[in-house]
Every structure is written in structure tokens, then in C-alpha cells.
Amino acid sequence: MKKQLIDLRINGDSCEVAVEPQRTLLEVLREDLGLTGAKEACGTGECGACTVLADGKPILSCLTLAIEAQGKEITTIEGLSKAGELHPLQKAFIQQGAIQCGYCTSGMILNAKSILDENPKPSREEILKGLEGNLCRCTGYNKILEAVMAASTGKD
Amino acid sequence: MRIPKFEYVRPLTVEEACSLLYKYKTDAKILAGGTDLFVKMKKKKILPKAVISLNGIKRLDRIEWDERENVGMGPLVTHDGLVRHPTMRKKFDFLCEACLKIGTRQVRNMGTLAGNLCNASPSSDASAPLLVLEAKLKLVHLYGERIVPLEDFFVGPFQTVLHPEEIVAEIRIPKLPPHTAGSYQYVHKASSVGETLVGVAVLLTVNPEDATCQEARIGLSSVAPTPIRAKAAERTLKGRRMDAKIIEEAAQVVSDEIQPRSRPWYRREMARVLVERAIFQAMEKIG
Numbered sequence: 180m181k182k183q184l185i186d187l188r189i190n191g192d193s194c195e196v197a198v199e200p201q202r203t204l205l206e207v208l209r210e211d212l213g214l215t216g217a218k219e220a221c222g223t224g225e226c227g228a229c230t231v232l233a234d235g236k237p238i239l240s241c242l243t244l245a246i247e248a249q250g251k252e253i254t255t256i257e258g259l260s261k262a263g264e265l266h267p268l269q270k271a272f273i274q275q276g277a278i279q280c281g282y283c284t285s286g287m288i289l290n291a292k293s294i295l296d297e298n299p300k301p302s303r304e305e306i307l308k309g310l311e312g313n314l315c316r317c318t319g320y321n322k323i324l325e326a327v328m329a330a331s332t333g334k335d
Numbered sequence: 336m337r338i339p340k341f342e343y344v345r346p347l348t349v350e351e352a353c354s355l356l357y358k359y360k361t362d363a364k365i366l367a368g369g370t371d372l373f374v375k376m377k378k379k380k381i382l383p384k385a386v387i388s389l390n391g392i393k394r395l396d397r398i399e400w401d402e403r404e405n406v407g408m409g410p411l412v413t414h415d416g417l418v419r420h421p422t423m424r425k426k427f428d429f430l431c432e433a434c435l436k437i438g439t440r441q442v443r444n445m446g447t448l449a450g451n452l453c454n455a456s457p458s459s460d461a462s463a464p465l466l467v468l469e470a471k472l473k474l475v476h477l478y479g480e481r482i483v484p485l486e487d488f489f490v491g492p493f494q495t496v497l498h499p500e501e502i503v504a505e506i507r508i509p510k511l512p513p514h515t516a517g518s519y520q521y522v523h524k525a526s527s528v529g530e531t532l533v534g535v536a537v538l539l540t541v542n543p544e545d546a547t548c549q550e551a552r553i554g555l556s557s558v559a560p561t562p563i564r565a566k567a568a569e570r571t572l573k574g575r576r577m578d579a580k581i582i583e584e585a586a587q588v589v590s591d592e593i594q595p596r597s598r599p600w601y602r603r604e605m606a607r608v609l610v611e612r613a614i615f616q617a618m619e620k621i622g
Contacts, residue, residue: 198384200343203373222336223374227441236415236444241336242373243445246343247366247390290440311529312439 185249189214190258196245204248205229205240216256216285220314227313230286231255237290237312256285259292262282268292268330277326279317287313291327300331336377342384345391352387352502353477356607359385361499368445369412370438371454373551379621389502397425404510410449410503414438414461417448427508428620429517429536430464436531437461449503452488455495455561457596462489462562463536464519465506466554473505476604480504491559512550515540516620518613522605532598533556533605535589541577541621548572551585553610558593558602568610577618586610 182197188221189212196211201281208214208231218228221239222235240248259266268288271277278284287310294301294309306327313324347354356363362384366372375381389395395411398420406426408417414434417423424431430588437443437451437460451461452472462485470485488495490579497503517538523529534557540550551572568588575581586607595602 199340201340203337203338206337219336222377224370224438224442227439230441233444237441238444239370239441242369244338244343244366244373245368247369247388293440294616309440312441 185246187245187248187253188251189253190255191252200244200246202245202255203241204231204243204245204253207245213284214255214257218282218285220282225312227286227312228283230289230313232289232293234271235293237286237293254289257291259288263328266292268295268327271330272323273324275322275326275329277319277322279315279319282314283315283317287315287323291330294327295331300328303328306331312329323324337519338373338376339379339382341376341382341386343386343388345388346574347391347393347503349392349395349470349504350477352389353475353500355385356500356502357477359383361501363387363499365453365502367447367450368413371450385525392532406508408448408506408508410505411447412506412565413445413447414443414451418443421592423542426511427464427468429519430461430468433460433464433519433521433534433536434517436523436529451508452485452506453495453497453503455489455491455493457492457559457561458531458557459562460519460521460531460534460556463534463554463556464517465508466514466562466564467517467536467538467552469552471509472503472506473507474498475504476502482507486564489523490492492560498500511538512540514543515550516617518616518620520609520613520616522609532610533557533588533602534562535606535609535613537610537617539572539577539614539617539621541618543621545576547574547576547579549574551612553585553589555589555593555606557606558595558606560592560594560596563593565592565610572614577614582611582614585614585616 220228231240233251297327364383366388395409397409418431434577519536521534538552551569556562568585571585589610590603590607
């Protein structure tokens, strides 16, 4: 099928891309827009490495068509820092050593952001339940949990 | 992993979607949330020529009540949309609990209840509560519509009565009588997906005067080729005074009447335990 011109809103900017309809949001972010923060791991919606926010809610960009992401405000990890200043969650992940290979980190941080936006003081259980869709194969879950806890208490 | 090529169509009305389905028939697939469809397409289990997206049709994510207080949910209501709906949370707490068990935050934001039912997994979490709520599906096609009780919708593992030209246009839940409450209990696999091994939904109506059971409905997932009702156990309870002995007996009847395809001993044992738990919890809620 022919390429179609689509309008995406990504990290507050509008961009026009020509895409074939079968291309996923993840592919377009990484290959057309150079936003390589979102990763592909399983490709089937189990690992959460491709997580981005659509209107503030975490979604799987590997199972979302780019063409269907039109009209939504997409936030990727590249959009979290403001004026060169890292987001509190990004700082906490660095400070707590919550990043090992880094492959899951973008998805973890974005999902954690949506959890904290909804509930600024979640319990450990609420964080664990919330992050169940983000797998860390280095299995550094404790540090990740600590980082999200630190970022949440930092918000008071 | 790439999605194989397809023709993308985005109708603006249900009628238009129906006429596209009529044109493509088995060559087309409906896109709602995409969490099942695109996984199957990536794995090349299905290769539709066309994908018909419902996401351009307005108001398909609505949840509304008719004048008789029956609920109607559009086909684009997501699991997240359902569990966030304050009235649904209050009136159908156990359905919401089942939907919170589905997938992950990301999947619940994308996946729809209607899509979950159309996928017809024997282990679908939403199915057991919807079965005991006696949900009905409105299936529309170009030349008409039909109403199918959810119980008749499933015909086998991943198989439904939905024709290739039909769309699930609405999920309806009838109003509940007074002194009624439900419960959902489950055990699941320890895997990334956490698929349900046994899911049990119970809906009870208990007469507050004499504690007799006016209505008992028991629905189970993952214990038979499709989600099922345990009718023999329901008959055991109906009209009886709800005491520990009758509850134990009903749970045993459930354990005997289900047909697990694998791990039968474990599933029968767990079904028995979970039915008891669900009955006790429902009774507690009725008070």
C-alpha cells in the first residue's frame, strides 16, 4: 500500500512523516525520527521496552500503528528532560543505580512517570503492580523500585 | 518483528465498517486495541488483506445506561476505561477486579473488552464475570443485527459465533436485582503474561430475611474449552439456605462438572477452593 502522510505530536512538537500503514509507532520513532530511546525486545507486548506515553498513558509502541497515533500527544524518553535538566525519575534512576544494561530503562521510567502522575505517593506494592509490564532481564528490580520510591518522596 | 503489509481502512461510521466487512469478508480483520491482532499478524498466524480500524468511529468507547438501567458498553471500551469508570467500579466491582488482572498497564490501556471476548481465549479473565452477569453482545452486520448471550458466543478455544461480516457493536449487562453481589477469584501462572489457570466468578442474590439463595451464578475460565457456567452447582445452591455445608457441596459439584484440558487435578482442586472463596466473599458483600 502507498505511503501516507501523517501528522504526529511527539514531545510537544508536530512532525509530518510519510509511512506505510503497517509500520508501528516504534519503527517510525526509531527509524524515521531518530528517537531511539524506545526499544524493541519481544515485539509482542510482553516486555514493555517499547513503552511510550499517549496522552499521558503508557502504551506499547510496538503494537501501535504509527498511523493510529495521530491526534495523540506522544511522549518518549527524549521528551522528559526540560531545558537540559533531567526529570526527577531519570535522576533517581542514576542515583540509585537502577540502570544496568539500560534496555528496559526508557519504558520503566515512562511507565513510572505515568504511575506517579496518577498517584504521587504510591506504595511499594502499587509501584510493583504498576511496573509489572516492564521486564528487566538484568533483574535489577530492587534498585528500580528504590528509584521510583525516591522520586515519589522527592515530590512532596 | 514487523507487521506484514495490509490495506488500512478507517471508516467513520459502524455502517461503513459493516459495508467494508461485507466487501472483504474473511480477507479483513477488525482493529480495536491491536494487542491480539498485531501479535498474531507479526507471528503470521493470520495475514488479512485489509485491516479495518474502528478507531475513527466516534463514541465507541462510551459506557451508558438505558432507561431500565441496563449498561451498554461500546466496542472500544478498554480494560482501563472500564476500571476507571466510577459507576462501573461501584456496581460491578468484581468485573473491574478481573479486568485489572488482565495483561499489564500498557495492555489495559490499549486492549478492549470486546476484543478480549472476540479473541475467545478459554482463560479470558473478563469472561467469567461477564458470564455470571449474563452479558449479551449486540452483533451488527450490513443488513441487520442480532443479540447473542455471551454464553452462546463462545463455541471453542479461540472460536466464536461471530460471522466474518459482523462487528460486536455493544456489550450489554442487565441491571442487577437488590441483595446481589459478585466476586472474582483466580490463580495464575508465574510467567510474564501471568495467564489465568483458574478464574472463578460468582454472583449471588440472597434473601436478607431467611438467608436463602434466590439466585446463584457461577462462571469459570480456563477449566474447559471455553469460559463456562457451572449450572449443576448453581442448581445445588438455588433456594437453599446459605450455610457452610451447602457451599462446600456446591464447590465440589463445580469441581466435578468442569472439563479441564490440562492439569485436571490441580484445576479441579483450585476451582473448588476458589468457588468457596468467591461465594463467601459475595455473601460478605451482600451483608
